[in-house]
Amino acid sequence: MTAEVREHPYFPAPGVALHDNGIRIESYRREDTEVRLLFIAPGATLRSDESRREAHVGMVIRGEITATVGDVTKLMEPEHDVYVAPPGVGLSVVNTASAESVLLEIRRSKSGESYPAPSGYFLEPLESRKFVKMDVTFFLADWIELMLADIPGGGEMPYHKHSHEQIGTCLDGRYEMTVEGTRHELQFGATYFCGSQEGHGAANPHESLARSLNIFIPPRYHRVPQQEAEQETP
Missing domain, CATH: 2.60.120.10 (Jelly Rolls)
Structure with a gap:
């Protein structure tokens, strides 16, 4: 069987x-x-x-x-x-x-x-800045936010949860994505989906840079109410 x-x-x-x-x-x-x-x-x-x-x-x-x-x-x-x-x-x-x-x-x-x-x-880029030791660039509309992120070798986005849906695609290099305890290595084009309150985090254990596009629905980093922003981990 x-x-x-x-x-x-x-x-x-x-x-x-x-x-x-x-x-x-x-x-x-x-x-x-x-x-x-x-x-x-x-x-x-x-x-x-x-x-x-x-x-x-x-x-x-x-x-x-x-x-x-x-x-x-x-x-x-x-x-x-x-x-x-x-x-x-x-x-x-x-x-x-x-x-x-x-x-x-x-x-x-x-x-x-x-x-x-x-x-x-x-849309054109709204903002570029450092975020958790990553270089990130944001694009923002009323209902969706996009974040380009460079994940350096050894870089990590700590495991966390939030109410926003998050979707991401690897654009260059490779990195490990974990969603609800399931780990998967992403290479060019590979995509993950993370629903509301599903735990997730990312890590680049390699020496070379990895690049990703991350999508938040609704927008997270520029439209989050202050109280929610204080309670949630980045």
Whole structure:
């Protein structure tokens, strides 16, 4: 008799799809949220119509793309620009570079939530600073916060809990992520999902730097009520 192998919800295996237009998609999902890595060939275009129900949030992590949200078009530079496309607003992206570009996109549709767009649909870095010995950069919208983090060799984010959902993807190097006592080493593209009040922490036991994108829903570090901020561990 073969034992049943159950996949942990914290570290889902990716689904992979190859489109005829030269776009390969790796998809990680937990419940109402999906994280996608889109490997976009030069000249390839991807469109999402206005009838979709999900909010889309995207950041270029390699190369460059031109994105159009509603009637606003922007050339997006890697790790600098973020689009926030609410349900009911058209979205299209095209790789205008001469080499493959990689887009990281979050899709979310959860009952009872609203997904307002920032003015102009695009975000730029809000703040860069040191945080628990890491160099971090924040991007902020009303309902979502993104944090780019450099985890130095030997660096660690202590194990903690908070009420905000947290999702993260490894962008460079490798590091160990622990969620509710389950440890997993993340390399490029690997994604974790951490629900409200699920304990989690990260450590980089290697000599080389690791880089990650961490997503908080709702925003945590710039919109947390003072009382909650005093009670919670960073």
